[in-house]
Amino acid sequence: PTPCYFTSLLIPHSILPTDHHNSGPILSFPKAQAYFQEYVQYFLKVSLTDISFLDTLPSLLAASIIAAARRAFGLSPQWPDNLELLSGYREEQVGHLTTMLMFHHRLSVNNDEGYNSFSASPTSPTVGRGGGHCQWGKDRQF
DSSP, X not given: OOHHHHHHHHGGGTSOTTSEETTEEOSOHHHHHHXXXXXXXXXXXXXXXXXXXXXXXXXXXXXXXXXXXXXXXXXXXXXXXXXHHXXXXXXXXXXXXXXXXXXXXXXXXXXXXXXXXXXXXXXXXXTTTTOXXXXXXXXXXX
């Protein structure tokens, strides 16, 4: 199995209506889910382009991608108990890889002049058009 496969298993449980977004409630849960998925897609792409992720267990990388997406999107708690239970990884175990993924996010945010093929923000041109490498089941309800 690939990180894409593992993220597809985790993503339905990765953002919940009870989560907080930037210290406040999530106002539009369907919109938040769509934006969150853009962050997951972004970090999946990053994991394909950086050789330092090459020998990482796919399940660990997927958990780290979800953690990085939650952090970048401003969700709290950053690594909730349900994700620890489902993934089998504690926050400390995904921390190092999450930090590496966030480094790419910060670099992209600071250097993006509109020339990148994808954006580090949820306003990426692929929002709503199904862009990206990993497709979640189109019939799946989130």
